[in-house]
Amino acid sequence: MSLIIGIDLGTTFSAVGIVRDGKPEIVPVGDEHIMPSVVGLGPDGGLLVGAPARNQYALYPDRTVRSIKRQMGEQTTVHLGEQAYTPPQISALILRELHRAAEAQLGQKVERAVITVPAYFSDAARQATREAGEVAGLVVERIINEPTAAALAYGLDRSDQRQLVAVYDLGGGTFDVSIIELDSGVVEVRASHGNTQLGGDDFDERLREILVARFEEAHGVSPRDDRRAMARLLRAAEDAKVTLSSRPMVRVQEEYLLTVEGRPLNLDAEVQRHEFEAAIRDLLDGTVDALDAALKDAGISSDELDKVLFVGGSTRIPLVWEMVREHTGIEPAVAINPDEAVALGAAVQGAIIAGEPLDAILVDVTPHSLGIEVVEFDLQGRTIPDHYSVLIPRNTTVPTSRAETYAGVHPAQTAINLKIYQGEHAIASRNTLLGEFLFDNLKPEAPGLPPAIVVQFDCDLNGIVNISALDKASGKQAQTSVRAAHARLSPAEIAGARVSLEQLEQFGWGEGALEVSAEATAPQSLQLSTEILALLARAQRTLEQHPGHQGLLDAIAAVENAANAGNQDVLEQATEALIDLLYDLEDE
Incomplete structure (x- = not known):
């Protein structure tokens, strides 16, 4: 039976899960259960993914990309150093790291995955997520909604109970709420609502504004024009937000935040929980409105709900609990770790697709x-x-x-x-x-x-x-x-992007490294000599393991001849055929 992993590709953190012996579990990434969704270039030009990239953000914000999920499906690029990358390309690096962690932990090759997206994601963002998975070398079996995945994990052991559950999913960058009916193993989504631009990132920004104001009051100088200072304050705000979830106040100290006329300026500020709550209350009001909209679409009232299931790290904020409890009259439940529930549910869906005997059926809706x-x-x-x-x-x-x-x-x-x-x-x-x-x-x-x-x-x-x-x-x-102004990558372009990622990781991202830029989504990207050379180098390594393989020799010759002739159409066909053959041979 072919293993299918479940991946929660989150805005701020991502996770990967599997089902083992009928039970979903998280696959660790290194020593942690969740991995920061951050990509960066180290001081030496080397690729950083996950915790190392997040750790360097305060020092090198211009060499670090975070919260890329919010831009999925948009025709935009982000920069790392001097090079531009599309959101799917950055996401592919995150997915590849999760993919490798799963293979390392499981001790076997993994090719198939279920990847989650916010319920309110657009068609273009869903397409971009699928393409990111394919560029990362995965066969994406299914894209499922995050609150639905969480409900699937929650309902796995409750197959004999009929329940109406509101899944309130407030993560790092997106918010979703789904009304779901659980009955005899069937997980049926009745309605969904949400906001793909609302989450913990916005709370961090509001808290950072408080810290900026305190610094300006103390020194009469603004740090807003200093990218490194603002990055440090954002990281400090993230840490302060976490502390305020368990304590009524937090003291934030950042030494040498700015230097003015040779004089170092420090931040030393105390923030009360009620100040933070006042700053974000209007954002949380929007989540309650979305909950009401979902209930209305489902044709029920909050009195008919059996559970309100909390998912996502931002649900740890005490004000979130208070507002949802007061609005619904139900004490929110955290039956599963909020950071892990979505990945666990994706793993359950993967196991169902793979044919494992789980007593669960998923019925989802279009948002x-x-x-x-x-x-x-x-x-x-x-x-x-x-x-x-x-x-x-x-x-x-x-x-x-x-x-x-x-x-x-x-x-x-x-x-x-x-x-x-x-x-x-x-x-x-x-x-x-x-x-x-x-x-x-x-x-x-x-x-x-x-x-x-x-x-x-x-x-x-x-x-x-x-x-x-x-x-x-x-x-x-x-x-x-329909692609929502988002051009679907061809198989050859996806394969070419895979080769590019391999070369980036092998040779680094410094000057002369193979570029995966916005142009890599266009057919002419396969004419770049560096990409062709990278592909041929990979083919030669495979040929050493399969000496005299006539099919491989012919495929290599076809690519070389098309490249030399400058025939774009033939080059694309030959490149795609060679990459398909390489994947087959490398799997043997």
């Missing part, structure tokens, strides 16, 4: 409504553009498939531009544009009638959407997978 932009007509026959027609309402059980027929505006029309949106607003453009494609050469079903098309949305178990459209008159069909 956002999905639809297209259409034109409506008023009573006078005038067109009203930018109307949002929903095909899949939010909180619909996945997988699901929905179809509707839409007609053009006038008989002479031969093309329809389909714009696909995600969101809840009646005006299409006020929602998130996932993608668009032009469906042309349409024909009317009858003379004098505008053309008509059938639009179908298919939302899979990962919450990822595929769109198809059928011309009713001609039977012509078009289809696409």
Whole structure:
């Protein structure tokens, strides 16, 4: 039976779990159960992932990337030193470290994984997470929602109890709440709500503002323009936040925070818990509003809840407990370590996929409504553009498939531009544009009638959407997978990125190191001589273990010939074929 690990790719910390003898457990990363989701360049240009990267942040903030999860699915880059990297590339390094830790601890090769995402993640962010896993060398069997995973771990030993549970998941960078029904081994999500830009990072920022104000009051100088000073204050705020969860006050001391005219300036400040709580209360009010929205969507009141399950490290803040308890009348439960629950649930889902005899079935929902932009007509026959027609309402059980027929505006029309949106607003453009494609050469079903098309949305178990459209008159069909302005990497590009990561780790990130930049997501990235040389070097090492292997010799020659000829299409095909062959041979 092939082992499938579960990975919680968190904003601030990540974890990996497995199911052993029917029980989920965390796989340690070194000496710790959870690993900081931080990547950096050491002073020597070497790659740092996890605790070493987090430890250097205060000294080298410009050489350290943290909280990259908040940018997943966005067309953006971050910088480490002089080089630019996409969020999936940074996440791939985190995933690879977890992957290696799992193999080291388990003493066996691991190829398959279930990776969790916030329930309110967009389609693009889900795609980016899947691609990060693939670049890290994993076969991503499933993307599941974090509160759902936590409920799966929680419900594993409660298969004979019917319960309605609110999973309140407040992590380092995101917040989700899901209303889940547990009944006879079935974990069914009734509704989800959340905010992908709310979590412990925001609380740290609010606490840092208190420390900055104290420093300014004491010295009449602001540290805001000094990146290192602000990084030190953020780290101090994180530590102070943790202390304030168990103590009513904390004293923060940072020596030599700034030097002005040769004079060192220190921070020595006391912060009371009630000050911190006042600074973050408005943010926590938003989580309670989300809880109410989820309850409303599920068609129940808080009185009908049996449990409120807390997940995520930020639920340790006493004010969070107080506000949720007062609002629901239920004492929150922490049946599982909040930092580990999501990874444990992902491991359970992995075990289910692998065919292990666990008494659990997962039924999840899509967190956002999905639809297209259409034109409506008023009573006078005038067109009203930018109307949002929903095909899949939010909180619909996945997988699901929905179809509707839409007609053009006038008989002479031969093309329809389909714009696909995600969101809840009646005006299409006020929602998130996932993608668009032009469906042309349409024909009317009858003379004098505008053309008509059938639009179908298919939302899979990962919450990822595929769109198809059928011309009713001609039977012509078009289809696409929406990517929310996020271009799906081809197999060759993913394989090329894997090679790049291997070379980065082998040779370091200093000057001359192989670059995994934003351009690495474009096909021409495989023309870079360094990448081709890296791939061929890997092939030569494999050839030493398989002397005279004719298939490998032919594949190497095909890549060299295509590269020398400058034929991009042939080069991509040859590169993909060589990498596939290498993976097969290396597995033997």
